[in-house]
Amino acid sequence: MPELPEVEIAARHLRAALVDRGPICMLVPEPGQNGLLDAFAAGTPGALLSVRRHGKQLALDFEDGGTFRLHLGMTGRFEALNRGDEWPRHARFIWACEGEPRLAFVDPRRFARFGHRRGGHPSDDFAGLGPDALDSTLDEWCLALDRPLPVKPALLEQSRLAGVGNIYACEGLHGAGVDPRRPAHSLSRDTVEFLRLAVQRAMRATLEREADAPMRYLNEGGVPNPFRIYGREGEACAACGAAIERFKQAGRSTWWCPACQGGWTGHPE
Ligand SMILES: [Zn+2]
Known part of the structure; x- marks a missing residue:
């Protein structure tokens, strides 16, 4: 089960693979399972500008002003994809940029939670959480x-x-x-x-x-x-x-x- 370090590692992988790589798109292998993912995949969020982590929550800020929120749940993790790789089993969505799939979000038990914010303030993404355990006084x-x-x-x-x-x-x-x-x-x-x-x-x-x-x-x-x-x-x-x-x-x-x-x-x- 992911704890803070695993979520921090996921944030680092996301930054390295996707930030400042031009327009990002989301691919959903099984449309119709999650309305929020379907809606995000249909949109044009532009480039990924930043990935923030607080506790076990992630927030991804896109060029269009929207923020995608993610909690890895019990079994969620990212797997790197190389050109021509088959999409892994249990992939909920895949981030692609520069015309290539880059990272698959794999979640066998499907307990991950997703959210999307447009407007509001970045602190809204972590509302209700105390100070981050790794970065607190x-x-x-x-x-x-x-x-x-x-x-x-x-x-x-x-x-x-x-x-x-x-x-x-x-x-x-x-x-x-x-x-x-x-x-x-x-x-x-x-x-x-x-x-x-x-x-x-x-x-x-x-x-x-x-x-x-x-x-x-x-x-x-x-x-x-x-x-x-x-x-x-x-x-x-x-x-x-x-x-x-x-x-x-x-x-x-x-x-x-x-x-x-x-x-x-x-x-x-
Ligand atoms: Zn002892």
Whole structure:
């Protein structure tokens, strides 16, 4: 499932393949499935001027003043196309420029969401989202986490902090040595800073590792787990050697090391 780093990589691929390449057109392999895609494909948006990302959302600004919005959903990703390639299975649409198909948006489970804006303001594209998790300050994190609920589910609320999903919440809490059950508002400012840096470090590690590779998701099978704690129940913690455990929090699995991250006694720091 895409999290912030995968969406950032998608944004970079889109910029490299399509920005400033002249008029862009959208091809829809199966017309009649999505009215918005059909309408966009029938239009003439002109050149792609910029690709913006905030949290897990993308906004593509075109020469005609329109903006195409995209959320990758559960399985959405872009695949590069070369001249003469067959269109991949499960392609929802294909971006073409200079007379050639360039990038296919492939979405086997069809959970991706699309939108289109004409008029209004660029900030409308990300309305309702908190500050971007990778590009946000300590003050913004302190504000986002000033809540009585446990810190793990608090990190996942996109309206407070945009882009942290289950993987980077687990990785960041482990990296910062924070008990996922602790009320978010009980964390000291210093601990919030450790957490912010740990989440951002884990995201940057994925960006560096995956930047040049075709996009893959852990749940596709056959993909080695690159994470320190996520998905490693029963394995030894890389930091201390204790057994990693898993429990459910707000309906989602939390992986954690009770030795590194335990010790919360119910009292604020
Ligand atoms: Zn440990």
